Amino acid sequence: MTTPPGRPKSLPPRLLALAQHIRPTAAVIDVGTDHAFLPIYLAQQGHVGRLIAMDIAPGPLAQAEGNIARRRLSDRIELALSNGLEQLQSLNIDPDTPLDIVIAGMGGENIAAILAEFMGAQFNDVSLHSAQSPSSKSSMSEVNSSDELFSPVRCRSSLGCRYLLQPMTRAEKLLDFLADVNLHAEEYTVSEGRRVYQYFVAMSK
């Protein structure tokens, strides 16, 4: 049975939980969108801000495009082929708009690496608090000593960026990274079937 166009589609609890944290007027970037269920749901719920579905791979992005077109939302949801957030600048998002960045359904280390690239920080896939090579520790300290570290460098929204992050694995690595880049992270859990997922809503302190 297919879902008639325009009819709200329910989301898996994991994505629904994230959707509930999205600010009503925010521009929403769904990094690693794959099927684009989250932006589709938001569009169908009447979200007023821009909705951007990004993926690194053409296959998932084509799937997103098809799902969006079938629901006649092509004029509502933008698509971008992008490794992490590298195409964000080219989207010319109004700096007076709040920006909500969603990264869900990937490993915690991949999410941290995407954020690190975006912020100009370092993520070495090793706990930044634990024993590691002197070089990686000192490079983190160098970044820490610089104002350049903090997300507003690339987060140009005067109303702030929020990061809605749902790691499938290694959540603790992601949490360590968020602390190291001085983002405040609220921690939540959501159950889906027998599995309990952790997710984080992170923002500048």
Ligand SMILES: C[S@@+](CC[C@H](N)C(=O)[O-])C[C@H]1O[C@@H](n2cnc3c(N)ncnc32)[C@H](O)[C@@H]1O
């Ligand atoms: C398992 S799917 C998750 C889909 C959806 N976000 C969810 O939570 O259900 C992971 C998606 O992330 C994409 N991805 C992986 N690394 C990425 C990166 N660095 N930048 C953008 N997308 C990436 C993959 O191509 C894939 O489509």
